Amino acid sequence: MSRKQVDHDYNLRSMSNLMGERWKKVNDGGERSLIKAPSSASISSQGASAGASTAGASAPASSSTTTTTTTGDLERAARKQFQQDVTPGFVYVLAVFSALGGFLFGYDTGVISGAMLLLKRELDLSALWQEVLISSTVAAAALSALLGGFLNGLFGRRVCILLASFFFTVGGIVLSTAPGKEAFLTGRLIVGVGLGIASMTVPVYIAEASPPQLRGQLVTVNTLFITGGQFTASLVDGAFSYLQHDGWRYMLGLSVLPAVLQFVGFLFLPESPRWLIQRGLTQKARRVLSQIRGNQNIDEEYDSIKNSIEEEEKDSGGDGPVIWRMLTYPPTRRALLVGCGLQMFQQLSGINTVMYYSATILQMSGVRDDRLAIWLAGLTTLTNFLFTLLGVWLVERVGRRKLTLGSIIGTCLSLSLLAIGFLMSAQHSPPVTFHPLDPAMANSTCSKYQLCEPCMLDPGCGFCYRENGSALLTSSCVPVNKASTEQAAWGRCSNSSLMKDQTYWAYNYCPTSYSWLVLLGLVLYLAAFAPGMGPMPWTINSEIYPLWARSTGNACAAGVNWTFNILVSLTFLHLAQFFTYYGAFFLYSSLALLGFIFIYGCLPETKGRRLEEIEALFENQLCSCGASDSDEGRQVEYIRVKGSNYHLSDNDASDVD
Numbered sequence: 001m002s003r004k005q006v007d008h009d010y011n012l013r014s015m016s017n018l019m020g021e022r023w024k025k026v027n028d029g030g031e032r033s034l035i036k037a038p039s040s041a042s043i044s045s046q047g048a049s050a051g052a053s054t055a056g057a058s059a060p061a062s063s064s065t066t067t068t069t070t071t072g073d074l075e076r077a078a079r080k081q082f083q084q085d086v087t088p089g090f091v092y093v094l095a096v097f098s099a100l101g102g103f104l105f106g107y108d109t110g111v112i113s114g115a116m117l118l119l120k121r122e123l124d125l126s127a128l129w130q131e132v133l134i135s136s137t138v139a140a141a142a143l144s145a146l147l148g149g150f151l152n153g154l155f156g157r158r159v160c161i162l163l164a165s166f167f168f169t170v171g172g173i174v175l176s177t178a179p180g181k182e183a184f185l186t187g188r189l190i191v192g193v194g195l196g197i198a199s200m201t202v203p204v205y206i207a208e209a210s211p212p213q214l215r216g217q218l219v220t221v222n223t224l225f226i227t228g229g230q231f232t233a234s235l236v237d238g239a240f241s242y243l244q245h246d247g248w249r250y251m252l253g254l255s256v257l258p259a260v261l262q263f264v265g266f267l268f269l270p271e272s273p274r275w276l277i278q279r280g281l282t283q284k285a286r287r288v289l290s291q292i293r294g295n296q297n298i299d300e301e302y303d304s305i306k307n308s309i310e311e312e313e314k315d316s317g318g319d320g321p322v323i324w325r326m327l328t329y330p331p332t333r334r335a336l337l338v339g340c341g342l343q344m345f346q347q348l349s350g351i352n353t354v355m356y357y358s359a360t361i362l363q364m365s366g367v368r369d370d371r372l373a374i375w376l377a378g379l380t381t382l383t384n385f386l387f388t389l390l391g392v393w394l395v396e397r398v399g400r401r402k403l404t405l406g407s408i409i410g411t412c413l414s415l416s417l418l419a420i421g422f423l424m425s426a427q428h429s430p431p432v433t434f435h436p437l438d439p440a441m442a443n444s445t446c447s448k449y450q451l452c453e454p455c456m457l458d459p460g461c462g463f464c465y466r467e468n469g470s471a472l473l474t475s476s477c478v479p480v481n482k483a484s485t486e487q488a489a490w491g492r493c494s495n496s497s498l499m500k501d502q503t504y505w506a507y508n509y510c511p512t513s514y515s516w517l518v519l520l521g522l523v524l525y526l527a528a529f530a531p532g533m534g535p536m537p538w539t540i541n542s543e544i545y546p547l548w549a550r551s552t553g554n555a556c557a558a559g560v561n562w563t564f565n566i567l568v569s570l571t572f573l574h575l576a577q578f579f580t581y582y583g584a585f586f587l588y589s590s591l592a593l594l595g596f597i598f599i600y601g602c603l604p605e606t607k608g609r610r611l612e613e614i615e616a617l618f619e620n621q622l623c624s625c626g627a628s629d630s631d632e633g634r635q636v637e638y639i640r641v642k643g644s645n646y647h648l649s650d651n652d653a654s655d656v657d
């Protein structure tokens, strides 16, 4: 039994309202039936467990009061009833305006790849500068996410979202008007600060404002907006790539629009009621809660939040900085481990590498026109977006734990398929048929390679070939042009006008007939990753910490996400060089398997619970919360609803949860 007496459960309340009677589940040997409970007077006059057994005995499953309604039906009906009762239109508005932060997260991280193609020519950027400009935003996001935890606690969620949209706006203006690379770097850093703050604040704000039944869906909408931002960025990249001069200014400048919209919107949106209660601003908190909950009575929710906060404050591990208190108090230490672990495994599953690499995968499949490859890469971001939508639909139906576990196992398998595709391509790598005689050329490292595979894995070389249909006519391994990887340093691939006649320059891929396998792996990967591993780390982090630790916990987890994001993207090419592509993808697949074991052992189900109840899931467990899905179902819980005790039966408790 948890430390805190669980005093309220939304599902049961909705159900009892819905059915117009009090319902009580009895342990009838697992049979899924609901039996009408005795009157509240008879229940309250008995001890809770005595009441349960008496009712069980007096109302056998075959009794005339038995209904065949399943808990699934009830859940669905309760959800429908809730939607009618509460009219939570305002919660949707609030979630959408907050999720514009997610949109900017996706847009600003996605748009840079297309912008860089134009930018590197116009600003004459070296490879090092390109790398610095791309990774500076992510590095700034990692640091500012940590800072965001502190700001959130001090100034509240609303001010932090306003601050983030202010940074996005200023950053967008600086980027689109930058006269040179130094100014551009400044703009990228400013945007990074906005990203870090938004990425940790938005999920917390949405979770704190949402009713339990909608929380998972609404927080997941934020990730839907992230992937929507990435998709929009790929469309904008495609459209403005035709504008050779200053195209990048429009690509980056467009981000100012959603940023300003969010800023203006948040001038009118309220602060999180939970943060207000914590700060003792009780009147304001009540006002906000009534505004968010529509026509629902908020007294019960308000009281229970307030009581939990007071209780949490007592239990929160004494004095000292929040992170220290979190680490020394076992439930929050476990929650932090789970939250950061989820974010780490999300990035170690290679999502950003796969997305980044999709254009090359498409080139391997025979799409050789650069522009077409850019547009088709948009299909990858669209697939990511559409499958995140599936996640929004599934999260409240199957729950966080099952969704995450199913997703990571699918991710692991599809990464193996990708790796097998690369392995087959490597094993059937086309040979280098032409070796130059000119000593200056013959002495280059590139001309020593006998096969395409080692040639393309060397960042200094590329494979230049001519083919007829699928037959390779001649091929050579030549140094890459240092100024642009789109051309060779010499020979027929050094000039686009020479590259007619079915002559192609393959810089980081080899022509292969196994590309379909890689393409299948890519699609299956996105279908598996996007509904679960994409959104769930954000959603789960927004709900597993008690209020006093929530902003710090989310700050740490978002910091871990950004740190591993940069680590994985910066090491990918080196990894591929040392272990080949298939080695790199097998490695990601093994890491995803490790992630599965971690999640299986550590992640409890949080679906349908009020934020104040979730802390109890991390008590008395040695990272064995995994058992909670079934054990918790077997646990006997007493849930007090308006003075009456409800006894959840042995087998069905998890269903009602």
Ligand SMILES: O[C@H]1[C@H](O)[C@@H](O)[C@H](O)[C@@H](O)[C@H]1O
Pocket (backbone or CB within 6 Å): 223, 226, 227, 230, 346, 351, 352, 384, 533, 534, 535, 561, 565
């Ligand atoms: O949840 C998001 C999402 O899955 C994005 O597609 C990815 O680029 C981010 O790194 C991740 O945090």
